[in-house]
């Protein structure tokens with residue numbers, strides 16, 4: 001007779017203590033209804049601001065939300081919310097407020113969006129962190145996905161325009177990737193993408209954002225970086241990828257990438273025109289024989305800039 005108690009899987013299951021509650025939880029605000037659904041922001045001792053404009057910590061791009069709607073911070077363990085003179089006054093548990101102390105589970109209405117405050121002690125905070133990770137990151141490479149990347153590009157452009165700072169974007173595409181898939185299989189191809197993602201992550205500076213924006217297409221957003229500097233960085237990345245062979249089926253394999261680089265400038269000051277310009281530059285790199293870096297401004301000097 002094979003009783004359930006004899007089954008090692010059953011025994012393991014019965015001995016399991018269930019999921020461990022993460023001890024390192026943060027309080028957060030999560031959008032649970034309306035525009036921005038699923039978006040969240042950690043709340044701590046540094047003030048976080050919610051509003052429509054792109055320079056907020058939690059952006060809810062809806063006309064019912066004021067540019068700067070409300071702000072939240074934790075002081076001496078208590079979470080304080082302050083309305084910032086929003087046209088549609090911020091409501092806490094449906095009551096309009098100028099200021100309020102938030103408790104775990106409180107609902108905050110911002111325009112037509114409903115947010116929930118999750119306190120530090122609430123295990124739901126880990127749940128929302130995981131859901132947020134799932135919707136904003138690519139599972140294969142764990143890099144930010146295209147949707148999250150585009151939101152971050154919008155915010156970075158708004159900040160760059162406001163501060164008069166440069167901003168550049170690299171789009172990096174694996175050369176002749178299809179033959180790798182065809183010759184070694186999809187799993188081997190996935191391994192190449194993971195390795196490239198790791199190199200891109202390593203290459204990115206603290207203020208920069210690497211992302212996977214398509215199948216074999218990656219991006220690196222570089223706030224504060226001029227076009228000549230970005231071209232140098234793109235070239236350094238291209239060389240790094242080429243110089244160190246990837247391993248496919250335990251054997252070294254030379255992989256190369258093509259890179260398109262564009263910067264924010266007059267007439268190219270929104271996300272779609274910036275991405276279109278970097279894409280066109282990438283296309284030019286592919287047309288020039290691959291394994292090279294191009295920009296829409298082919299004469300940009302890159303000498304005398306340190307790697």
Ligand SMILES: Nc1nc2c(ncn2[C@@H]2O[C@H](COP(=O)(O)OP(=O)(O)OP(=O)(O)O)[C@@H](O)[C@H]2O)c(=O)[nH]1
Nearest residue numbers: 174175176177178179181186187189190215216286
């Ligand atoms: N393994 C793997 N392959 C993918 C993934 N996403 C897209 N691809 C493959 O990426 C390949 C892209 O091929 P193409 O667009 O023809 O480009 P390419 O062969 O790299 O050629 P060039 O870009 O012109 O240098 C296709 O074979 C897709 O199936 C993925 O997540 N994993």
